[in-house]
Amino acid sequence: MSSRQKLLPALSLLAFLALWQGLAFYLSSGVLPTPEAVAHVFWRETLSGQLPYHLGVTLLRLVVSFSVAMLLGCAIGIVLGRHKKLDAFFDNWLVIFLNIPALVTIILCYVWFGLIESAAILAVVINKLPNVVVTIREGTRALDQDLLEMARCYHFGRRKMLAHVIWPQLHPFVMSATRSGLALIWKIILVVELLGRNNGMGYQLHLFFQLFDVAGILAYTIAFVAVIQLIELMILKPLDRKSQRWRR
Numbered sequence: 001m002s003s004r005q006k007l008l009p010a011l012s013l014l015a016f017l018a019l020w021q022g023l024a025f026y027l028s029s030g031v032l033p034t035p036e037a038v039a040h041v042f043w044r045e046t047l048s049g050q051l052p053y054h055l056g057v058t059l060l061r062l063v064v065s066f067s068v069a070m071l072l073g074c075a076i077g078i079v080l081g082r083h084k085k086l087d088a089f090f091d092n093w094l095v096i097f098l099n100i101p102a103l104v105t106i107i108l109c110y111v112w113f114g115l116i117e118s119a120a121i122l123a124v125v126i127n128k129l130p131n132v133v134v135t136i137r138e139g140t141r142a143l144d145q146d147l148l149e150m151a152r153c154y155h156f157g158r159r160k161m162l163a164h165v166i167w168p169q170l171h172p173f174v175m176s177a178t179r180s181g182l183a184l185i186w187k188i189i190l191v192v193e194l195l196g197r198n199n200g201m202g203y204q205l206h207l208f209f210q211l212f213d214v215a216g217i218l219a220y221t222i223a224f225v226a227v228i229q230l231i232e233l234m235i236l237k238p239l240d241r242k243s244q245r246w247r248r
Contacts, residue, residue, distance in 0.1 A: 033215040042219040050204070055223055058189055058201040065124035066185050072125075073132025074174065080133065081140025097130040102188050106195055115196040120189075127188050132177045139173030178236065182228060 017035055024034040045051035080087040106123040113119035143166065151165045193202025201224055208216035 030212070030214060033218065037215050038218045038222065041213075041215045042223065045216070045219060051220065051223055054199055054201050054204050054220075055227065057199045058186070058193065058224065059227065061121060061124070061189050061192075061200065062182075062186055065121050065128070065189070066181055068121070069125045069128040069132055069185070070178065070181065073129050073177065074136050076129075077133045077136025078140050078170075081137040081143075087137065094130050094134060097126070098134070102127045103191065106188075106192050110196045117197075120192045120197060123192055124185055124188050128181055128185050131184065132181060135173050135177040135180075136170065139170045142173075143169050175236070179232070182231065186224065186228065 020032075020035055024032045042051070080090060102123075105126050109119045109123040109126070113122070147165055147169075148161075151161050156165065189200070190202035190205065193200035194206045197203055201220055204220055205217055208214075208220070
């Protein structure tokens with residue numbers, strides 16, 4: 001990557017901040033505070049400990065629900081992709097769960113199980129699970145049968161087959177489910193927290209909404225988006241590069 005290309009993200013961010021500043025100056029109201037005002041709220045909430053606490057609570061819920069949804073989704077997706085009869089039987093189930101609004105699932109989980117942490121996690125998992133299953137199922141269907149047959153001829157065990165034949169082919173689908181999952185799950189978690197929890201980013205955003213505190217809303221939103229970007233840069237991209245070494 002050339003030096004000019006490396007500067008593009010920074011220039012893009014500066015252009016975004018300049019546009020934000022210009023719109024805030026033009027509107028001259030509390031509807032859109034300036035970047036400086038949002039930064040001030042961000043720093044104040046960080047020093048008070050409120051932002052780190054609520055951000056940590058939301059991230060914990062994200063990690064738990066995301067891990068459960070990915071593990072179950074990958075397992076179910078591989079099984080359905082490899083067994084046509086099971087896939088035909090459960091296909092309508094997937095369509096139904098894919099089209100149930102997230103809000104409905106959240107409300108039902110709270111009504112059935114109460115305003116407890118496990119109900120919140122279950123609601124998030126149910127909303128994400130069908131997307132993972134469908135993505136991994138399509139990846140399993142696309143596996144190269146010639147490579148699988150060759151591996152059988154060389155008497156590959158299950159572990160070796162998974163590590164050296166199946167996983168490299170499924171990897172793009174798993175990464176796609178991972179990235180879309182992070183983008184979807186944290187939005188669902190905010191709704192879950194807004195409706196039935198007394199902590200977390202969604203709970204705080206609801207308080208700021210009641211106070212019409214746009215600067216607080218933007219400060220908390222930017223904090224969470226920044227964390228998700230760090231996860232992408234420090235975890236997902238290095239894993240992606242490491243898993244793709246076999247293509248070189």
